[in-house]
Amino acid sequence: MKKELLQAVANSRRPGADGVRAKRAVLDATEALESGVDASTPFGEVSGRWSLVYSTNDDRGPPGLGPLQGVIDTDAIQKLTSQLYQVFFTFLPALAGSAETGAKGVANEQVVDIPNGRVVNNVDVDLPWPIGGARVGVMGEVTANDPEGREVVVTFTSWELGPKPGQRDRGGDPPRLQLPLPRPKGVLRNTFCDDTLRISRGGRGGVFITSRL
Structure with a gap:
């Protein structure tokens, strides 16, 4: 299967x-x-390093938020009033290679650390000159509603934008833009998890297939 x-x-x-x-x-x-x-x-360990293989969203709610809308609940969406946040959550799925966008030239990694309550999503993308390689990161908190982590609650706390790791200019490490998020919260159900593959479903219809790195 x-x-x-x-x-x-x-x-x-x-x-x-x-x-x-x-x-x-x-x-x-x-x-x-x-x-x-x-x-x-057997249900595998949810904590670890994962890469997005496929994502889609069948929700018919407010448009423009892409597959992430399948994770974030309606109340949290209403809190994202800043135009900057709206733009960010609109384009992050595209950068992550969402199946709905067909984006190319991207690499993504999700680190889930349930024991320490931490989740990090990093997306590396190659943009046209003069921008070059860039990394978009979303950081948050994660808690499990059961011992195996079949259902987890994720609270996004901050995001950052900067060059890919290892890219330096003559002045040393390039600057990175870091901004807080208004703590949008979502629930994710892990319906399958083993040593290599995880399937997750968001509360609003999102389907996320990730591969263990």
């Missing part, structure tokens, strides 16, 4: 693929894998 899911994701990325059919195939394979999970199925 895992192989079929990953094959469906790979097929969705092929040039000329029918977006609607490809998305349906991925979601069907996702649901098939989830349906095979029962009380006897």
Whole structure:
């Protein structure tokens, strides 16, 4: 079932693929894998380093927030009144290579540390000259609602924008822009997790498939 899911994701990325059919195939394979999970199925460690493989959102609520809308609840969205935050949450899924955008030339990493209550999302992207390589980071707090971490609550606390790690200018480390967030909170259900793959669902319909690094 895992192989079929990953094959469906790979097929969705092929040039000329029918977006609607490809998305349906991925979601069907996702649901098939989830349906095979029962009380006897081992559940892996949620904490670790993960990379986004595929994400989509079937929510029909307010437009413009992309797949992250599937995680953040409505009350939290209403708190994002700053235009800067609106722009940030609109484009982060694209930078993360969301399946709905087909973004290329990006790399992403999510660090989940439930014992220490920490979650970090970093997206590295190559932008046109003169900007070059850039990193967008979102930091937050995470707590588990059960011992295995099948349901977690994430509170986004801050974000930063700067060059990729290792990029230096003549003056030393380039400056990074860091700003707080108005602590939007969301609930994420981990419906499948093993040594290599994790499937998560947000409270508003978002589906996130991540691979363990």
